[in-house]
Amino acid sequence: MNTALFYETLGKVSFGIIIAIALLFLISTVLGIILIKKHKIILPKVLLFTIDTFYLQIKKLAHMFGMGDKIVDYIGIEIRNKIYAQRFANIDVKDRILVVPQCLRHLKCPARLDPNLGVTCKECGMCVINDLKQESERLGYRFYVVPGGTFVERIVKRVKPKAAFGVACHRDLNMAMHGLADWKCMVQGLPLIKDGCVQTEVDLKELFNRMRLGIEDAIPEVDMECPGDKNTSKTSS
Numbered sequence: 001m002n003t004a005l006f007y008e009t010l011g012k013v014s015f016g017i018i019i020a021i022a023l024l025f026l027i028s029t030v031l032g033i034i035l036i037k038k039h040k041i042i043l044p045k046v047l048l049f050t051i052d053t054f055y056l057q058i059k060k061l062a063h064m065f066g067m068g069d070k071i072v073d074y075i076g077i078e079i080r081n082k083i084y085a086q087r088f089a090n091i092d093v094k095d096r097i098l099v100v101p102q103c104l105r106h107l108k109c110p111a112r113l114d115p116n117l118g119v120t121c122k123e124c125g126m127c128v129i130n131d132l133k134q135e136s137e138r139l140g141y142r143f144y145v146v147p148g149g150t151f152v153e154r155i156v157k158r159v160k161p162k163a164a165f166g167v168a169c170h171r172d173l174n175m176a177m178h179g180l181a182d183w184k185c186m187v188q189g190l191p192l193i194k195d196g197c198v199q200t201e202v203d204l205k206e207l208f209n210r211m212r213l214g215i216e217d218a219i220p221e222v223d224m225e226c227p228g229d230k231n232t233s234k235t236s237s
């Protein structure tokens with residue numbers, strides 16, 4: 001092949017790749033808008049592939065258009081929830097874990113961090129983690145309060161759950177759900193309604209409902225008058 005032909009072929013291939021990426025972005029943007037506006041997920045695997053492959057670039061674009069980069073993680077979480085919902089529902093609850101972040105704790109929490117178990121809640125009742133622990137035990141989940149994403153991996157390596165339900169800020173949750181899929185672990189996730197380093201909040205009612213996926217008929221619903229009213233689904237300082 002002479003030099004001119006080589007560069008001509010290279011130019012055509014590059015042009016083809018650019019057009020394909022532009023088309024993928026265009027299709028994914030339309031699918032993302034449908035998901036956000038109508039809560040309808042179409043071609044979830046195409047959308048997830050685009051988000052996972054061009055994660056940083058799409059975040060920058062979202063930021064440029066004033067949408068806030070949380071929207072990208074929100075879409076990733078929603079799609080993973082949809083993709084794994086049925087397989088998660090099929091997993092026996094004794095093979096499931098619930099993982100929540102330590103930022104839900106009360107600032108005066110007396111619990112200590114165990115290098116293998118995470119934060120070992122003493123059930124003092126000062127924060128919502130007490131209710132999460134009790135509901136997890138009632139349903140049969142193993143329950144962990146963790147200081148960060150790397151701790152989640154440590155737990156999954158050790159416990160080898162078949163399914164994991166995670167609660168975290170949008171970014172950490174999307175990343176953790178992505179990582180756990182590599183461990184053949186069926187994932188579900190609920191983002192915090194208020195994130196940050198401390199005094200974060202979770203929608204307790206929504207979480208309790210979604211933890212019952214696949215076991216709705218076997219175990220009665222918890223009376224939400226108790227935990228929801230007592231802690232208002234939040235931590236306090």
Ligand code: SF4
Nearest residue numbers: 109121122124125127
């Ligand atoms: S209920 Fe909350 S504040 Fe009390 S020990 Fe458990 S995590 Fe700490």
